[in-house]
Amino acid sequence: MTQRITIDPITRLEGHGKIEIFLDDKGDVANTYFQIPELRGFERFCVGRPVEEMPLLTNRICGVCPEAHHMAAAKAADAVYHVDPPRTAKMLRELLYSAFYVTDHATHFYALAGPDFVMGPDAPVAERNILGVIHKVGLEIGGKVINARKAGHTVIEMIGGRKVHPCTSIPGGLTKGITNEQRDEILKLGQWAVEFGQFSLKLFNDIVLGNKAYVDLILGDIYTHRTYYMGMVDENNNTNFYDGKVRVVGPDGAELVKYAPQDYTQHIAEHVEPWTYLKFPYLKAVGWKGFTDGKDSGVYCATPLSRLNAADGMATPLAQEEYEKFYKTLGGKPVHQRLATHWARLIELLYAAERWVELASDPEIASDNFHTKPTEIPTEGVGIVEAPRGTLTHHYTTDERGVLTKVNLIVGTTNNYAPISMSIEKAARSLIKKGTVVTEPMLNMVEMAFRSYDPCFGCATHSLPGQMPLQVTIRNADGEPIEVLKQFC
Amino acid sequence: MTDNAKPKFAMYWAASCGGCEIAVLNIHEKILDVDANFEVVFWPVAMDAKYKDVEAMEDGSILLTLFNGGIRNDENEHIARLLRRKSQLLVAFGSCACEGCIPGLANLSPAGEIVHTAFNTVSTDNPHGIYPRASFDVPEGEITIPKIFPTLRTLDQVVDVDYYMPGCPPESHQIGAVIDLVVKVLHGEAQLPPKGSVIGAGNSTVCDECTRKRNVKSITSFKRIYDVEIDPELCLLEQGIPCNGPATRSGCNARCVSAGAQCIGCYGPAEGVVDYGARLIAAFASVIDSTDPEEIEAILDGIPDPAGQFYRFNLAGSLLKAGKPAWEKG
Numbered sequence: 072m073t074q075r076i077t078i079d080p081i082t083r084l085e086g087h088g089k090i091e092i093f094l095d096d097k098g099d100v101a102n103t104y105f106q107i108p109e110l111r112g113f114e115r116f117c118v119g120r121p122v123e124e125m126p127l128l129t130n131r132i133c134g135v136c137p138e139a140h141h142m143a144a145a146k147a148a149d150a151v152y153h154v155d156p157p158r159t160a161k162m163l164r165e166l167l168y169s170a171f172y173v174t175d176h177a178t179h180f181y182a183l184a185g186p187d188f189v190m191g192p193d194a195p196v197a198e199r200n201i202l203g204v205i206h207k208v209g210l211e212i213g214g215k216v217i218n219a220r221k222a223g224h225t226v227i228e229m230i231g232g233r234k235v236h237p238c239t240s241i242p243g244g245l246t247k248g249i250t251n252e253q254r255d256e257i258l259k260l261g262q263w264a265v266e267f268g269q270f271s272l273k274l275f276n277d278i279v280l281g282n283k284a285y286v287d288l289i290l291g292d293i294y295t296h297r298t299y300y301m302g303m304v305d306e307n308n309n310t311n312f313y314d315g316k317v318r319v320v321g322p323d324g325a326e327l328v329k330y331a332p333q334d335y336t337q338h339i340a341e342h343v344e345p346w347t348y349l350k351f352p353y354l355k356a357v358g359w360k361g362f363t364d365g366k367d368s369g370v371y372c373a374t375p376l377s378r379l380n381a382a383d384g385m386a387t388p389l390a391q392e393e394y395e396k397f398y399k400t401l402g403g404k405p406v407h408q409r410l411a412t413h414w415a416r417l418i419e420l421l422y423a424a425e426r427w428v429e430l431a432s433d434p435e436i437a438s439d440n441f442h443t444k445p446t447e448i449p450t451e452g453v454g455i456v457e458a459p460r461g462t463l464t465h466h467y468t469t470d471e472r473g474v475l476t477k478v479n480l481i482v483g484t485t486n487n488y489a490p491i492s493m494s495i496e497k498a499a500r501s502l503i504k505k506g507t508v509v510t511e512p513m514l515n516m517v518e519m520a521f522r523s524y525d526p527c528f529g530c531a532t533h534s535l536p537g538q539m540p541l542q543v544t545i546r547n548a549d550g551e552p553i554e555v556l557k558q559f560c
Numbered sequence: 561m562t563d564n565a566k567p568k569f570a571m572y573w574a575a576s577c578g579g580c581e582i583a584v585l586n587i588h589e590k591i592l593d594v595d596a597n598f599e600v601v602f603w604p605v606a607m608d609a610k611y612k613d614v615e616a617m618e619d620g621s622i623l624l625t626l627f628n629g630g631i632r633n634d635e636n637e638h639i640a641r642l643l644r645r646k647s648q649l650l651v652a653f654g655s656c657a658c659e660g661c662i663p664g665l666a667n668l669s670p671a672g673e674i675v676h677t678a679f680n681t682v683s684t685d686n687p688h689g690i691y692p693r694a695s696f697d698v699p700e701g702e703i704t705i706p707k708i709f710p711t712l713r714t715l716d717q718v719v720d721v722d723y724y725m726p727g728c729p730p731e732s733h734q735i736g737a738v739i740d741l742v743v744k745v746l747h748g749e750a751q752l753p754p755k756g757s758v759i760g761a762g763n764s765t766v767c768d769e770c771t772r773k774r775n776v777k778s779i780t781s782f783k784r785i786y787d788v789e790i791d792p793e794l795c796l797l798e799q800g801i802p803c804n805g806p807a808t809r810s811g812c813n814a815r816c817v818s819a820g821a822q823c824i825g826c827y828g829p830a831e832g833v834v835d836y837g838a839r840l841i842a843a844f845a846s847v848i849d850s851t852d853p854e855e856i857e858a859i860l861d862g863i864p865d866p867a868g869q870f871y872r873f874n875l876a877g878s879l880l881k882a883g884k885p886a887w888e889k890g
Binding site: 089093102104107109111114116118121123124127128130131133135233235236238246336339342343346347352442444445472473477479480 | 575578579582633665677678683686691703728785789815818824
């Protein structure tokens with residue numbers, strides 16, 4: 072009898088991503104499909120618009136990470152006009168972006184991922200949420216997370232003009248700078264953010280690394296995939312979120328390629344399937360070999376873990392210390408265990424906070440030199456930043472008036488569509504076997520497989536209680552439900 | 561009072577970006593007022609809930625539903641109809657639900673072309689012309705995804721809407737004010753505004769909230785924002801920057817304009833404006849300092865994308881609703 076398990080994470084997903092698990096005659100997993108049901112069509116309807124509007128229009132791709140689209144669009148528009156913004160403009164953009172990273176990573180760790188570790192994957196459902204975390208480690212932690220969110224949004228608004236959907240980046244720089252008073256406030260908030268980053272890593276160290284069961288879970292096979300890894304690096308091969316070249320390393324850690332943004336089409340292609348609206352990017356040099364890992368499969372991953380794997384280190388001292396400890400603890404580079412992504416995310420948070428302070432301390436940050444007027448005829452340009460959820464590529468072609476004729480977007484989470492699908496399948500195969508009763512903690516373990524990627528179509532940061540509710544319906548061959556399981560209802 | 565005696569509240573996203581949800585989160589401690597006064601029965605951002613739980617509720621049992629996002633596919637429409645049936649008050653929340661927002665610009669093209677473009681970009685490897693299908697037979701069985709409609713529609717083009725709350729996203733202070741009002745109504749201290757009202761926004765234009773100086777009311781050319789050394793004090797339209805303030809509803813405190821960026825119109829048509837684009841065209845026409853048709857033509861050429869300029873957020877909700885190609889088979 073063929074059985075089908077539909078995991079329909081109805082809530083806390085933008086759109087309603089769906090996991091179909093098909094069982095074979097024996098009751099083992101035959102195949103899984105992770106479907107994305109939404110397409111709004113930005114690549115079509117942005118054509119005809121003036122390119123300087125792209126930082127405003129593409130914000131609306133994602134209200135959780137509009138800052139990432141705003142920056143990628145601004146950089147692509149700079150490239151279209153062949154204009155290099157003044158140093159102050161670039162620093163201000165990166166400063167906004169660093170503050171955004173602190174906010175975004177903090178929200179994800181504390182609200183979403185933290186509960187699995189702090190409370191444990193098999194803790195009672197009612198406790199496995201941010202409130203449970205607060206009860207266990209103390210009330211002040213909730214205040215700290217709210218402060219981190221507020222501090223980040225304060226900086227985003229000061230530089231970007233708005234808390235959601237920033238509006239100040241234009242080709243050649245920004246529409247405004249900051250005052251010395253604003254700089255002082257930003258610096259103070261940044262110093263607090265560094266402390267918050269250190270606090271978060273200490274918390275991870277005490278609660279997760281201090282518990283052998285969790286370390287075993289992280290190092291276990293269920294959540295391990297040996298893929299290629301992508302991340303942006305600066306001229307010293309250190310992680311950078313705003314600017315640099317995209318570096319890809321193999322499952323053995325060796326560099327496969329390091330490319331400049333404008334060369335991305337030589338290295339990246341996207342595979343399509345008829346059962347989903349989202350595409351599957353892969354490395355051209357290796358090729359699409361299906362949903363499989365290893366050196367011969369072009370599947371790559373672009374996450375905090377990937378960025379650390381793809382870099383040689385972090386550009387700031389405290390984050391660098393943590394980076395070294397990370398690889399020492401987990402047995403060298405690269406780390407393939409997906410659950411280590413949560414730790415990597417906190418190291419990135421600390422780096423972003425340190426970078427925030429570094430940029431706010433620069434004597435030129437409050438300068439009036441925040442815009443260079445473009446003078447050349449616009450043509451074509453690519454802008455790449457590291458979105459929290461993966462490398463984000465915007466590619467525009469315009470006519471001589473700067474009106475768009477072609478748009479291509481490879482969005483953060485899209486990079487990880489194939490690996491997420493693979494992680495779900497592997498977790499399902501490991502956990503669902505003939506004769507096993509599918510339990511709620513088991514579903515949570517499947518869910519943990521994709522939670523580590525912080526998928527944006529999961530709108531992970533939207534989630535306050537820190538759980539993706541799942542409903543599993545097991546159907547018989549006639550499609551009749553024979554059992555319905557709900558996760559935390 | 562037990563939880564079950566509290567009035568029920570729901571919030572939902574259809575074709576949207578999630579920014580409305582973030583704006584609601586940004587009201588911080590006011591969220592507690594919602595919690596104190598309502599039983600939240602369906603709110604993907606904050607709690608677990610499922611379609612079937614909503615389906616099981618009695619019709620009209622939810623007092624207030626905030627619905628954000630446009631209607632792009634059959635799943636969006638299904639939930640819009642479901643929540644309409646279950647809710648006493650349905651609010652079109654945010655620009656997408658009110659007027660289509662940026663995703664409404666898709667109505668300039670046939671839906672087929674949207675999919676075709678996405679599946680044929682420069683980085684897409686699609687030699688066999690594969691496109692997503694609403695229903696597809698994989699070896700193990702049939703799997704389905706929602707079907708895209710020919711155009712994106714606003715919420716009130718699909719179901720009856722009680723109130724409109726504009727903005728992309730609505731400003732958090734406005735969300736807070738609306739929550740205060742609703743709580744007062746619940747305690748018998750205030751009355752609801754008439755059905756069909758715009759709530760959480762002003763009654764005038766962004767220009768009325770803008771602190772920039774206005775001197776001459778005439779321009780001789782439109783300029784691209786990156787081409788101007790922006791005067792931080794002077795009206796942007798007077799500097800030649802096509803600023804949408806004159807046609808756009810107030811309520812945001814002229815936030816973008818204060819940051820040196822033009823108003824792009826996210827709060828939708830100002831009070832009494834039937835068609836946003838028509839009003840903006842009239843406003844721009846009135847500042848053009850020329851009577852010579854050729855010169856006027858040349859000045860207007862300074863606006864490179866009239867469709868986007870005049871209907872950036874409002875196309876789906878405008879009198880036009882869509883460009884002609886959207887109705888053709890694509």
